[in-house]
Amino acid sequence: MATSSPPSRPQTARGPAVAFEGVGKTYGATIAIDRVDATISPGTFVAIVGSSGSGKSTLLKTVNRLIEPDCGTVRIDGSDVATRELHQLRRSIGYVFQNIGLFPHMSVAQNIGIGSRLATRKPLADERVAALLDLVDLPRAFAARLPEQLSGGQKQRVGVARALAGEPGLMLMDEPFGALDPVTREALGEQYRALHDRLGLTTIMVTHDMAEALLFADRIWVMARGRIVADATPAQLIAGGCGAEAEALVAVPRLQAERITAMRSAERAP
């Protein structure tokens, strides 16, 4: 059984613990996730990596029940998510995904305030919108803009702000920065990790980018064939000995880094 916890938990942590207990899902003859058992300590940033079809997105979506598992139980702070009222459950969890999904007919402020509108039928207070824009490093004037007036990176910042608006303890991120250019991606990843620490969140992020996982996560789950085949800290993964799948995934950024280093030293050589 995998247990992931941060090196040092912030004092202000509000993130919950998450537990998967024998969670399985099949589509016809295909096993998407194969009775996964795993736990996440409060305040941990977990990255799930693995090749396409390894079941990482499916596992993530069982937490906010965008996918209902065939068997097993997902618990948040000990309570079974299946017993929670669906919409209440989702409103209490931040969800960010690759396609962002900003509502094009709503302004940035309306997008950020959608959770408040759903729960209380009232728009989110202007100060609160401004604070959330500050949090994701966007100018406050963006509140009045429409999504079509924003760049990809700006849109996903709004996506993160929308997810954070309901003050969730748990953030689910499904390849959140996958569609962005590398520079924006790096900056957003960095800033999000800082937010995670500041707010004491529990974050589960699915990514196909091993470098991103290594740089920002506390723990990395490597998935293959619907199972978690490795659960390790970034340091442990780089050190090796975590299995063939993990080795293959770590090899990519490592090789890239070595080549770049080699090119640099070649340039410096007289």
Place this chain on the structure above:
Amino acid sequence: MTLDWPRLADLLAQHVQLSFAALGLALVIALPLAIWSVRNRTVASITLGFASLVQTIPALALLALFFPLLLALSAVFGDVISPLGFLPSLLALTLYALLPILRNAVTGLRSVEPAMVEAADGVGMTGLQKLWLVEAPLASTTIMAGVRTAAVWTIGAATLSTTVGQPSLGDLIFAGLQTQNWSLVLAGCAAAAGLAITVDLLLGLIESGIAHRRHARIWGAGIALALGLAIALWPAPASDKPVVTIGAKRFSEQYILARLIGRRLEAAGYDVRYREGLGSAVVYRALTSDEVQVYVDYAGTIWTNEMQRQDPEPRRQMIGEIARWARAQHGVQLIGPLGFENTYAFAVRPDDARRLGLRSLDDVVRVAPDFVFGTDVEFLERPEWQMVQKAYPLRFKGRRAFEPTFMYRALSLGEADIISAFSSDGRIAANGFVVLADPKGAVPSYDAILLASRSAAADKRLMAALRPLVGAIPVEKMREANYRVDRDANKQSPADSAAWLDQAISAKTEDRNP
């Protein structure tokens, strides 16, 4: 001939009421169906299939089909369901408007990106919140495009509701077509087109308002539409005089006689409304249900269509039997025959008559294989044609159906060689056509008879105003009156011709009783 502006305004108002009601009802039905269809493939194929099927039925036929259907329903549920007028028009037009709204709404809702649905689920929307906050707004421009199409179709097709007795701008078009009054046809078309364009523009403003989030535009156009409907619904100033509705079928003689009756009733202190352009079956039914209080029908028509009789009887007996039957069955009063007959008269060109020695239908049997038979649109389906065929073995080279107006022209142009003309039509004499005798008496008598509904029959003053018309119109006067409307040059309106006829027969009455 000047346009009757108050009448145009009244018809426009009725047209607006009918088409808005049909469009509104179609929206109420189509939008929930579209939402259901998007969630269920089977429902989608059934609803879209049905709506497409309806669309393949010509609007005129769809309207006509509701008549027997509602007639059957009214037999079960009684007078609550009227097979005439507003209800069948509303139902047919609603069915017609379903397809564009349904199809566009389904397309619009289906084209909402999966990312939007995932985002809506992810932020914790309920099914209804997702529909209202995300799916509906994103599909709204496509849906509005469908509503616009439906609006234009409905306003156009509503002109056809005239045929089932619902007043609309079609009244002008049908009356104009029958009397070859093109300015009347154009007035009806222009008003309908103007209405369609205006509504389309306003709906277009709403559509662009939704697309560009301009609330002022949406509200402005919405208020303009609501205002138009409110004006249309504004009740006409109530008349302090009793109101009588006069019915008329779809040809010149009927329009003229309706106006003649109208003149007499107005003189007697009644306020008069006209329901014109009604089909033969429709108009009698309207009289039995008291939606029409007075109209002129023809003995043979009631005899064959309503009484289902095929055995010709002498005129006097026939009228007596019709009077007894109508009173017993429907409480309808036969006030009396007007004094002329409008029967089916087989007519040929004078040169053919001379050259081929054509005097009676017996002579036609011989030449029929070389003749093209021109008829009005209904004659070949009528029992009279069966009766004629039984008496004379006629095998024509071909048959062509025309609107009555064009039938006479077809004979003179050689498009047809023999026609089933109407004996009181002024164009027979004007063209010098030769009417053939019916020695075997196959065609029943078609005496024009004045009919009154149950309520009209109970009104002594009304009956007293109409009784002088009994026996007062000789066929020559009727032909002259018809010709004044039907001739190509110096045409008169049915109202003007009725005024002439009124004076002509009054003069005659005075002559007789000095």
